[in-house]
Amino acid sequence: xxxxxLYALGFEAFFEKEVPVKVTxxxxxxxxxxxxxEKTAQEKVSRLEKFFDRIHSAELVFDKQGERxxxxxxISAVRGQMFISEVEDENLLNVTDxxxxxxERQMKKFNQRTKQKDRRSSIRSGRLIKEMMDxxxxxxxxxxxxxxxxxxxxxxxxxxxxxx
Numbered sequence: 001x002x003x004x005x006l007y008a009l010g011f012e013a014f015f016e017k018e019v020p021v022k023v024t025x026x027x028x029x030x031x032x033x034x035x036x037x038e039k040t041a042q043e044k045v046s047r048l049e050k051f052f053d054r055i056h057s058a059e060l061v062f063d064k065q066g067e068r069x070x071x072x073x074x075i076s077a078v079r080g081q082m083f084i085s086e087v088e089d090e091n092l093l094n095v096t097d098x099x100x101x102x103x104e105r106q107m108k109k110f111n112q113r114t115k116q117k118d119r120r121s122s123i124r125s126g127r128l129i130k131e132m133m134d135x136x137x138x139x140x141x142x143x144x145x146x147x148x149x150x151x152x153x154x155x156x157x158x159x160x161x162x163x164x
Contacts, residue, residue, distance in 0.1 A: 021048075021049060021056075022056070022057040022058070023057075024060070025038055025041060026062070028062065029063060029064040029065075030064050037092065044096065044097075045073070045100065047100075048075070048103055048104065048107065051104055051107040051108060052111065054081075055075055056076045056078070057076045058076070059074045061074070062092065067090055068089065069088070069091070069092055070086065070088045071086065071087050071098065072086045072099070073086075073102075073103050083106050083107060085103045
């Protein structure tokens, strides 16, 4: 349904309500997990929205390989954008914090690159508009020097114009 129609019908709460990030936790070869740890991990992952607000889902995978634990955070965002970070350590909490920290840096770097691209394109379009405004003929129209005017065409082809 169109957003304006929803708003007109009184669905203001629809726009104010934030949809939480769907966080999936997966544990491989790890037997006992504290439910409090799961809650903490989900909260930490959902805090990443302040760095990139267009996150669809997040998957946090822990895999125990011998004495070490490998953590992988996979974030799916708009337009198929994927962010992936990996950390390996012996402590589950260190792995979680490390994966989150890496993801924060990745998202900040992505945002900076996107802003720089936007800035470059706006500078280019600003130059184009300035060139158009500085043209002799005025804003928005750049006259071709070889272009024949209406009066020249009439004179050349011998048409008579109505005189009032």
